[in-house]
Amino acid sequence: DVIETFESASLFFSSVVGFGSITRGLNPFEVITFLNGFYDVIDDLIDQYDCSKVESISDSYLIASGIPRSNGERHASQLCSMALMFLKASSAIHRPDQPSQTIQVKAGIHTGTVVAGIVGSKLPRYCLFGDTVNTASRMQSQSLPGKVQISSETKLMLDVMGGFITEERGPIYIKGKGRLNTFWLNEEME
Amino acid sequence: DVIETFESASLFFSSVVGFGSITRGLNPFEVITFLNGFYDVIDDLIDQYDCSKVESISDSYLIASGIPRSNGERHASQLCSMALMFLKASSAIHRPDQPSQTIQVKAGIHTGTVVAGIVGSKLPRYCLFGDTVNTASRMQSQSLPGKVQISSETKLMLDVMGGFITEERGPIYIKGKGRLNTFWLNEEME
Ligand SMILES: [Mn+2]
Numbered sequence: 010d011v012i013e014t015f016e017s018a019s020l021f022f023s024s025v026v027g028f029g030s031i032t033r034g035l036n037p038f039e040v041i042t043f044l045n046g047f048y049d050v051i052d053d054l055i056d057q058y059d060c061s062k063v064e065s066i067s068d069s070y071l072i073a074s075g076i077p078r079s080n081g082e083r084h085a086s087q088l089c090s091m092a093l094m095f096l097k098a099s100s101a102i103h104r105p106d107q108p109s110q111t112i113q114v115k116a117g118i119h120t121g122t123v124v125a126g127i128v129g130s131k132l133p134r135y136c137l138f139g140d141t142v143n144t145a146s147r148m149q150s151q152s153l154p155g156k157v158q159i160s161s162e163t164k165l166m167l168d169v170m171g172g173f174i175t176e177e178r179g180p181i182y183i184k185g186k187g188r189l190n191t192f193w194l195n196e197e198m199e
Numbered sequence: 200d201v202i203e204t205f206e207s208a209s210l211f212f213s214s215v216v217g218f219g220s221i222t223r224g225l226n227p228f229e230v231i232t233f234l235n236g237f238y239d240v241i242d243d244l245i246d247q248y249d250c251s252k253v254e255s256i257s258d259s260y261l262i263a264s265g266i267p268r269s270n271g272e273r274h275a276s277q278l279c280s281m282a283l284m285f286l287k288a289s290s291a292i293h294r295p296d297q298p299s300q301t302i303q304v305k306a307g308i309h310t311g312t313v314v315a316g317i318v319g320s321k322l323p324r325y326c327l328f329g330d331t332v333n334t335a336s337r338m339q340s341q342s343l344p345g346k347v348q349i350s351s352e353t354k355l356m357l358d359v360m361g362g363f364i365t366e367e368r369g370p371i372y373i374k375g376k377g378r379l380n381t382f383w384l385n386e387e388m389e
């Protein structure tokens with residue numbers, strides 16, 4: 010099995026807010042149709058940036074930049090550009106249970122060292138490992154509807170490239186890591 | 200996208216007890232090595248029964264019988280035979296963090312109608328949908344270390360085939376379903 014370390018990469022996690030209640034009254038065909046429509050929109054969007062889809066599990070996405078090919082200092086800004094379009098595109102997708110309303114997504118991004126490897130021989134999966142994955146996942150779970158929460162490591166790389174407006178959220182508590190200062194990714198300047 | 204309904208199938212979910220604490224002190228290479236070793240053992244075991252691996256995500260397995268090919272009345276008993284060997288094989292795998300100890304697995308099985316479909320075009324996944332999936336997942340999450348919890352629907356089909364010793368657990372509360380009577384799968388008779 011091939012295991013590779015990426016010294017610097019960025020990871021994006023997202024989920025659809027209230028997916029359980031959105032799909033509670035749907036039959037499986039309606040759920041599959043909804044997910045395929047959602048994936049179609051998002052997968053096309055990912056193609057437009059220097060990013061790659063690692064996996065989508067039900068309503069959750071994991072998208073990387075700088076993996077499986079290093080891209081220098083571009084990964085944080087490429088992933089943040091993608092993230093803002095991800096929110097925008099999602100907010101145009103109608104709820105299958107209440108078609109007059111649209112879905113909302115919450116997302117998080119973190120930057121750091123990531124180990125990637127193929128796990129399993131029967132149904133081989135390209136998987137990411139390491140502390141950066143856990144922290145990126147926490148940036149998502151502690152985000153808010155319609156928001157992208159980014160870590161200070163991601164913010165630092167963004168600031169080197171310039172072009173984004175962020176807003177300090179203040180410290181949040183992350184299990185096993187203590188208090189981390191995080192930021193909201195608000196917009197990309199024209 | 201092809202969507203198919205299986206009127207009667209059985210689903211098995213499992214997880215490694217305490218996987219978070221087992222892997223907390225490991226580096227990513229050690230985690231990948233552990234998972235690949237675990238998957239090797241389990242995937243070989245699955246091959247010996249009329250079952251198929253749907254997915255493994257980290258330490259969690261989803262295994263089906265009667266999907267993607269219907270197998271009449273065999274699915275409950277085939278999956279239960281597999282489940283008992285899954286527990287046995289797992290209990291011989293050493294903890295990577297404490298090699299003098301072995302891992303423990305908890306598992307659950309439910310039987311019912313399942314909808315299967317390929318979701319996504321970019322990284323297509325064979326996914327299962329419907330209430331049976333949720334209930335099977337709850338049989339796992341409310342199981343106990345070293346145990347396989349089965350629903351009364353699975354138990355009913357097992358009893359038709361015969362050959363297994365089960366033990367009533369009594370009712371457990373499942374969100375959205377109320378109280379369900381469940382059973383421990385204890386052993387298969389020679
Ligand atoms: Mn495309």
Ligand SMILES: [Mn+2]
Pocket residue numbers: 242243244246
């Ligand atoms: Mn094999």
